[in-house]
Every structure is written in structure tokens, then in C-alpha cells.
Amino acid sequence: MIKGIRPLLRGSTYSGMLFAYCGAVVSLPLLPFALLPLLAWRSAPEAVQTVLVLLVWAALIGSVGLARITRRALIASARRLLGVPLPDPVAARQPARSGADRWRTPLWLLLHVALGWTGALVSGVLFLSGLVLPGGWLGAEVGLSLFGRSVRVEGGWQSWVVALGCLLLAAVVCAVVTNALRWSAPRLLGPSSAERLALAAERELQLAERNRIAHELHDSIGHTLTATTIQAAVAGEVLSADPVAARAALRSIEESARAALEDLDYVLGVLREEKAETAPTRTLADLPELLDRLRHAGAVVEPELSGELAQVQGTLSRAAYRILQEGLTNALRHGAGGPIGVRVAAAEGGLELSVVNRTGAGTLTGAGSGAFPTSGHGLPGLAERVRLLHGEIDAGPHGPRHWRLAVRLPVRWSA
Incomplete structure (x- = not known):
């Protein structure tokens, strides 16, 4: 009652x-x-x-x-x-x-x-x-x-x-x-039914945008933290013996942190549903700067660039940059020293990207070496990004004690 x-x-x-x-x-x-x-x-x-x-x-x-x-x-x-x-x-x-x-x-x-x-x-x-x-x-x-x-x-x-x-x-x-x-x-x-479909489509677009932002944040911030950690260790080791190299490493840390802050400001602006600043655009044109930061971290990079990279369209160029950034970050985290081979070949048939690095014992399956914690989201995120671009990806052991990330993406030349 x-x-x-x-x-x-x-x-x-x-x-x-x-x-x-x-x-x-x-x-x-x-x-x-x-x-x-x-x-x-x-x-x-x-x-x-x-x-x-x-x-x-x-x-x-x-x-x-x-x-x-x-x-x-x-x-x-x-x-x-x-x-x-x-x-x-x-x-x-x-x-x-x-x-x-x-x-x-x-x-x-x-x-x-x-x-x-x-x-x-x-x-x-x-x-x-x-x-x-x-x-x-x-x-x-x-x-x-x-x-x-x-x-x-x-x-x-x-x-x-x-x-x-x-x-x-x-x-x-x-x-x-x-x-x-x-x-x-x-x-x-x-x-109504039509409005529910419109709301579902809008929600799907929002989720897709947030997934894209998550990939961007993982690639950018993850790479920056890895590179700055190594650069800080290098600067500490050569601070007394080679002050010039130490200052160069510290400048590289400053530049990397500034770039990461720009990416982070953009991501936080989108997540807060505010009007964010213009999104940072990292493309293949920024690849030399990325390779220079790796060299400041003490890595030996052997780039092989061919084709008209400037003709690659913006969306594909940005995706290619992030793919290479993730591959190089994994090479720094899990590599066992030695040169890192970077190949970028652009032709009318497609854009080929590859990163090859030497691996230590027990890391040929892609497991981390233990020097850096990892979430395990890198390769799945790359595979999803490549799938959305209708490309092909291959990641695994390559010859004795080497690991290779190879990606092929279809290319549409800009006018």
C-alpha cells in the first residue's frame, strides 16, 4: 500500500x-x-x-x-x-x-x-x-x-x-x-525515426573523430616522450665531455616538446568541444625534422627517399608522416642499437614506407625490450589507419635479428 x-x-x-x-x-x-x-x-x-x-x-x-x-x-x-x-x-x-x-x-x-x-x-x-x-x-x-x-x-x-x-x-x-x-x-x-538516424550518424562521426584524435595523440605524444627521454639521457652523459652536443640535445628536446604541446592543445580543444586552433599539420615535408630529432637522440638513421613526395596529397601525406613516426618510435623503444633504415618511395603506383631496425634477443615477436613501457596499441592503431586508407601493412621479423614495418598506400597525385 x-x-x-x-x-x-x-x-x-x-x-x-x-x-x-x-x-x-x-x-x-x-x-x-x-x-x-x-x-x-x-x-x-x-x-x-x-x-x-x-x-x-x-x-x-x-x-x-x-x-x-x-x-x-x-x-x-x-x-x-x-x-x-x-x-x-x-x-x-x-x-x-x-x-x-x-x-x-x-x-x-x-x-x-x-x-x-x-x-x-x-x-x-x-x-x-x-x-x-x-x-x-x-x-x-x-x-x-x-x-x-x-x-x-x-x-x-x-x-x-x-x-x-x-x-x-x-x-x-x-x-x-x-x-x-x-x-x-x-x-x-x-x-523520430529519421532524427534517430541523423543522431546516430552524427554520433558515429564524433566517435570517428575521437578515434582519429586518439591515434594522433598516441603517435605525436608517444614519439615525443620516447625521443626526449633518450635525448635527455644523451645530454646527461655528454654534458661534461661534449657541451656542444649536450646543448644540441637540449634544443632538440625543447623543439620536440613545443611541437607536442601544439598537438596537445589542439586535441584538448576538440575533446572539450571548443573551437580549437588550426590543427597542426605534420606531413612528409616535415620528415627531415623528425629524422634530425632522432639523430640528436643518438640514433643512426639511414634515409632513402625517392619520388615526388611533394605531389602526395595532404591527407595521405599526414597519414604517411604519422606511420613513419610510429615506426621510428618503436625502433627507438625496442631496437638494439645500430642504424635505422627509413625508406619512402612515391610513384604513381603507390606510396611505399618502411622502417627497418635491429632487434635484441627475445624482441623478434614485437614485444618490448623493457626499457620503455608500452600500451600495445601502436601496431593495431597503425593497421587501422592503413586499412582506412585502403593500404597494405606488414610488420614482423625481417632477416636475422631485424624488424621491419612495411606499408603500401594508394596514391592520388595532386593537381
């Missing part, structure tokens, strides 16, 4: 009833316009006139519901007063609504107004009855008259019982009206 009366004790029940009352009040300004047809048909029977007024009134209310601003206002108020989690309508990219979808808001508005008036009249009569009936506690009879019908209640404790019953029924009416509005709000104010 306690569970049954629990809705009557919640404040949300009465805030929902307030929402229903608002629907009744807002419809009042349209009532005078609904009475205008009676001026031209005064001879009609009273019942016909009543039906005509109600029909015109309903048509006017429904026409208000056709405006998109009405739907936005109803969704906002339903969220606040009914506590229903309704998403905002799809904005400018909203698809064309079908006929059934177009009439959902007018139907909701009519239901809202009808429940508002019904709830207001019934609960109002019951509430007033609950307040008036106890007036007969001195023994006098109390009578109520409504719409030509009269009810008389004898004084005494019977009036108190009937009064409490009226107040309880008024609360029940509030709960029923509120629950009816809550049940119908998601069905009539919620997203």
Missing part, C-alpha cells in the same frame, strides 16, 4: 501537474478566435455550436504545434517539469520530416491541453470540495452545486471523511495526468 501512495508524495507528480495546467492556460488566448465561426452560424443548435467551437479550437492549437520553436519549447519544459530525458531536436541538418512525424507535435499539444483541462477541472473540483466540506463539522449540512447538480453532506465526522477522500482523489488525478504525459512525451516529442 505504501508503494501505491508513494507517487502521491513526490514533488515531481505535482510539478508534472503544473506542466499540464500550463497547457490549459496557454490555450486560452486561442479560445476567442474559436468563437468567431458562431457569429456566422447563430441559428445552429447549441450542441452543434459547442462541437464546432471545440473543433476550431483544436485546429488552432494543432496549428501552433507545427512551428519548430513550439516543439523546442515543449521539449525544454517537459524535461524540466516532467523529468523526461528528451534530446534536443536535430538542428540545421535535420532531415525532411514525413507526414506522420510532422503531426506528432500537434498531437502532443492537443493531448497536453486536453489532459490539462481535464486535470484542472476534476482536481480543482475535488480540491475545493475537500476544503469546503469540513465546514459542516458543527453539525450543519453542507451542499455543493455544480453544472446543475447538487450534493449535500451531513455535518460531523462524515464530512471530514468525504473531504479527505476528495483530497486523495485530487492527488490521484494529478498522478494519473502526470504519468499520462510522461508516457506520451518520449513517443510524441522524442526523436
Whole structure:
């Protein structure tokens, strides 16, 4: 029984009833316009006139519901007063609504107004009855008259019982009206099928963008931290013996950190859904700078560049840079010293990228050497990036005690 009366004790029940009352009040300004047809048909029977007024009134209310601003206002108020989690309508990219979808808001508005008036009249009569009936506690009879019908209640404790019953029924009416509005709000104010598809497509684009940002962050920050760790170790070892080399390593650390901060600012701006600065664009044109940072870290790099790299289009060029950056980072982390071979060959048939480095014992399967922690997301991320570009990737042992990352990407030459 306690569970049954629990809705009557919640404040949300009465805030929902307030929402229903608002629907009744807002419809009042349209009532005078609904009475205008009676001026031209005064001879009609009273019942016909009543039906005509109600029909015109309903048509006017429904026409208000056709405006998109009405739907936005109803969704906002339903969220606040009914506590229903309704998403905002799809904005400018909203698809064309079908006929059934177009009439959902007018139907909701009519239901809202009808429940508002019904709830207001019934609960109002019951509430007033609950307040008036106890007036007969001195023994006098109390009578109520409504719409030509009269009810008389004898004084005494019977009036108190009937009064409490009226107040309880008024609360029940509030709960029923509120629950009816809550049940119908998601069905009539919620997203339509076309809007759900649009929201799903928008969500998919957001997830794709966040995955791309995650790849960018992993490639950029991961490479920078690896390179700066090695450069700091080199600077510490040669600080006394070769100050010039130490200063060069420290300058390289500064440049790497600055580039990583630019990438990080852009990523954080996107994740916060703020208007970020222009995205850092690292392309194959920045490859010499990347190789110089590796040399400052003490690595021996043997590049082999061929073809018109400047003719590679922007998106592919940026992806190729990130792929090489990830391959070189893995070579620094897991390599066992020795030269790192970097090959970039651009031709009309495709763009070929490869990184070959010497590996220590037990690292031919791609496991880390233990010098640097690794999340294990590098190669899967590369494979996903290459797959999206319709390319081919091969990573694994290459000859005795060597590891090779080889990628082939289709090329479209820029005009």
C-alpha cells in the first residue's frame, strides 16, 4: 500500500501537474478566435455550436504545434517539469520530416491541453470540495452545486471523511495526468525515426573523430616522450665531455616538446568541444625534422627517399608522416642499437614506407625490450589507419635479428 501512495508524495507528480495546467492556460488566448465561426452560424443548435467551437479550437492549437520553436519549447519544459530525458531536436541538418512525424507535435499539444483541462477541472473540483466540506463539522449540512447538480453532506465526522477522500482523489488525478504525459512525451516529442538516424550518424562521426584524435595523440605524444627521454639521457652523459652536443640535445628536446604541446592543445580543444586552433599539420615535408630529432637522440638513421613526395596529397601525406613516426618510435623503444633504415618511395603506383631496425634477443615477436613501457596499441592503431586508407601493412621479423614495418598506400597525385 505504501508503494501505491508513494507517487502521491513526490514533488515531481505535482510539478508534472503544473506542466499540464500550463497547457490549459496557454490555450486560452486561442479560445476567442474559436468563437468567431458562431457569429456566422447563430441559428445552429447549441450542441452543434459547442462541437464546432471545440473543433476550431483544436485546429488552432494543432496549428501552433507545427512551428519548430513550439516543439523546442515543449521539449525544454517537459524535461524540466516532467523529468523526461528528451534530446534536443536535430538542428540545421535535420532531415525532411514525413507526414506522420510532422503531426506528432500537434498531437502532443492537443493531448497536453486536453489532459490539462481535464486535470484542472476534476482536481480543482475535488480540491475545493475537500476544503469546503469540513465546514459542516458543527453539525450543519453542507451542499455543493455544480453544472446543475447538487450534493449535500451531513455535518460531523462524515464530512471530514468525504473531504479527505476528495483530497486523495485530487492527488490521484494529478498522478494519473502526470504519468499520462510522461508516457506520451518520449513517443510524441522524442526523436523520430529519421532524427534517430541523423543522431546516430552524427554520433558515429564524433566517435570517428575521437578515434582519429586518439591515434594522433598516441603517435605525436608517444614519439615525443620516447625521443626526449633518450635525448635527455644523451645530454646527461655528454654534458661534461661534449657541451656542444649536450646543448644540441637540449634544443632538440625543447623543439620536440613545443611541437607536442601544439598537438596537445589542439586535441584538448576538440575533446572539450571548443573551437580549437588550426590543427597542426605534420606531413612528409616535415620528415627531415623528425629524422634530425632522432639523430640528436643518438640514433643512426639511414634515409632513402625517392619520388615526388611533394605531389602526395595532404591527407595521405599526414597519414604517411604519422606511420613513419610510429615506426621510428618503436625502433627507438625496442631496437638494439645500430642504424635505422627509413625508406619512402612515391610513384604513381603507390606510396611505399618502411622502417627497418635491429632487434635484441627475445624482441623478434614485437614485444618490448623493457626499457620503455608500452600500451600495445601502436601496431593495431597503425593497421587501422592503413586499412582506412585502403593500404597494405606488414610488420614482423625481417632477416636475422631485424624488424621491419612495411606499408603500401594508394596514391592520388595532386593537381
